[in-house]
Amino acid sequence: xxxxxxxxxxxxxxxxxxxxxxxxxxxxxxxxxxxxxxxxxxxxxxxxxxxxxxxxxxxxxxxxxxxxxxxxxxxxxxxxxxxxxxxxxxxxxxxxxxxxxxxxxxxxxxxxxxxxxxxxxxxxxxxxxxxxxxxxxxxxxxxxxxxxxxxxxxxxxxxxxxxxxxxxxxxxxxxxxxxxxxxxxxxxxxxxxxxxxxxxxxxxxxxxxxxxxxxxxxxxxxxxxxxxxxxxxxxxxxxxxxxxxxxxxxxxxxxxxxxxxxxxxxxxxxxxxxxxxxxxxxxxxxxxxxxxxxxxxxxxxxxxxxxxxxxxxxxxxxxxxxxxxxxxxxxxxxxxxxxxxxxxxxxxxxxxxxxxxxxxxxxxxxxxxxxxxxxxx
Amino acid sequence: xxxxxxxxxxxxxxxxxxxxxxxxxxxxxxxxxxxxxxxxxxxxxxxxxxxxxxxxxxxxxxxxxxxxxxxxxxxxxxxxxxxxxxxxxxxxxxxxxxxxxxxxxxxxxxx
Numbered sequence: 434x435x436x437x438x439x440x441x442x443x444x445x446x447x448x449x450x451x452x453x454x455x456x457x458x459x460x461x462x463x464x465x466x467x468x469x470x471x472x473x474x475x476x477x478x479x480x481x482x483x484x485x486x487x488x489x490x491x492x493x494x495x496x497x498x499x500x501x502x503x504x505x506x507x508x509x510x511x512x513x514x515x516x517x518x519x520x521x522x523x524x525x526x527x528x529x530x531x532x533x534x535x536x537x538x539x540x541x542x543x544x545x546x547x548x549x550x551x552x553x554x555x556x557x558x559x560x561x562x563x564x565x566x567x568x569x570x571x572x573x574x575x576x577x578x579x580x581x582x583x584x585x586x587x588x589x590x591x592x593x594x595x596x597x598x599x600x601x602x603x604x605x606x607x608x609x610x611x612x613x614x615x616x617x618x619x620x621x622x623x624x625x626x627x628x629x630x631x632x633x634x635x636x637x638x639x640x641x642x643x644x645x646x647x648x649x650x651x652x653x654x655x656x657x658x659x660x661x662x663x664x665x666x667x668x669x670x671x672x673x674x675x676x677x678x679x680x681x682x683x684x685x686x687x688x689x690x691x692x693x694x695x696x697x698x699x700x701x702x703x704x705x706x707x708x709x710x711x712x713x714x715x716x717x718x719x720x721x722x723x724x725x726x727x728x729x730x731x732x733x734x735x736x737x738x739x740x741x742x743x744x745x746x747x748x749x750x751x752x753x754x755x756x757x758x759x760x761x762x763x764x765x766x767x768x769x770x771x772x773x774x775x776x777x778x779x780x781x782x783x784x785x786x787x788x789x790x791x792x793x794x795x796x797x798x799x800x801x802x803x804x805x806x807x808x809x810x
Numbered sequence: 811x812x813x814x815x816x817x818x819x820x821x822x823x824x825x826x827x828x829x830x831x832x833x834x835x836x837x838x839x840x841x842x843x844x845x846x847x848x849x850x851x852x853x854x855x856x857x858x859x860x861x862x863x864x865x866x867x868x869x870x871x872x873x874x875x876x877x878x879x880x881x882x883x884x885x886x887x888x889x890x891x892x893x894x895x896x897x898x899x900x901x902x903x904x905x906x907x908x909x910x911x912x913x914x915x916x917x918x919x920x921x
Contacts, residue, residue, distance in 0.1 A: 469879070470878075470879075470898065471847075471898070471900060481825060495824070553878065554876055563870060563883075564871065565862070565872060565873025565874070568874055568875050568877070569876050569877070571876075571877070571878075572874060572875060572878070576874075580848055581825070582817050582818060582819065582852045582855050583818075583819060583855075584860075586817075606822065606823055606824065608821075652871070
């Protein structure tokens with residue numbers, strides 16, 4: 434076993450983790466970022482669409498271009514990025530267990546830890562759902578945009594949220610045929626602008642429908658849909674058989690919280706944020722002092738908000754170690770919080786904003802209770 | 811016999827072309843043209859191979875679900891070693907990849 438020390442150890446080299454690293458390293462902290470993947474950038478490199486928001490959120494810039502910029506910035510910042518390195522555990526006194534690229538086992542002692550582990554796609558069970566050809570929409574997006582391989586030729590998409598709509602469009606850009614987008618709810622889940630692009634391309638968006646089953650011998654050969662009544666039950670006799678070789682599931686994501694559980698962070702359950710999420714304060718610090726969270730692990734949102742949360746955690750951790758004065762940190766944080774607030778506006782943003790406020794209110798409640806009991810153990 | 815890369819995306823309206831080194835891997839003995847460094851799963855999928863393993867009890871086929879190394883549905887035997895997540899393991903020239911039936915054998919895993 435080898436030993437390593439750092440001011441700040443960051444888990445995850447995606448949108449949130451890299452932004453945290455840049456802020457903290459620019460402030461002068463000694464920063465190391467671990468990521469189990471061979472390449473940094475998390476899920477940014479598969480996002481080939483232009484981002485939303487305002488100009489200061491890099492709206493109009495495509496995800497993979499933002500990713501390239503982040504990689505350049507992190508290089509300049511002096512933060513160390515260790516790829517192909519799995520953080521398998523968080524232990525007492527801010528110690529991390531890491532199996533690094535060189536296959537050595539490292540015990541890493543860090544003064545502060547930022548967990549930016551991201552999220553993973555939800556699965557949905559129905560007859561045939563384990564057949565090869567049924568895959569996450571994000572998985573299909575990785576295949577076409579990162580690996581440049583079509584997962585199938587004729588595809589059915591389940592879910593009309595922004596992921597379902599955007600990936601459907603990108604599958605067509607890559608040369609696949611999208612037979613239909615299927616949505617259980619009575620209305621389309623994502624932005625009208627994305628839905629419009631799909632419809633103009635002639636793809637039906639079937640609201641009030643679900644997947645009854647997927648069939649095929651060795652792989653997916655077809656999908657049987659059924660219409661739903663107002664109680665979300667399938668209406669007999671409404672089945673339709675769509676020939677397709679692939680079914681993509683765009684039915685949400687859930688935060689990858691394993692390390693935060695292991696660290697002993699307190700959690701709450703907020704369905705709007707993807708399930709169990711760690712409590713955190715306005716500095717992104719959890720109930721475990723010195724352990725911060727940022728990005729989808731704190732509640733599934735989008736890359737733009739993950740980047741802002743990452744900056745916040747990086748600034749707060751660097752300030753806590755004395756690399757930024759209180760005034761400097763406050764000014765930087767205020768800017769980030771203002772941008773975060775802007776991202777949490779509009780029809781979809783308001784819901785997330787309310788959910789995030791509830792999460793932080795629960796943190797305040799938890800702190801009050803522990804203070805009464807004589808402080809955090 | 812070799813499998814063709816019929817599912818490779820040749821032209822794309824947004825993404826620039828990438829320059830990658832072409833190599834050969836073998837799926838159950840059949841040659842597949844692949845790019846060095848791409849995930850094994852991508853190379854297989856480019857040749858139309860989507861059934862990667864069979865389950866222990868019922869022998870059901872499984873393929874890629876998450877493509878980010880989480881779900882382990884894409885595990886195969888690579889160069890004799892079982893339980894390799896092919897969606898996050900990069901291609902090397904000459905790799906021997908085979909469909910995994912059930913669990914891998916311990917002596918193979920120890921290689």
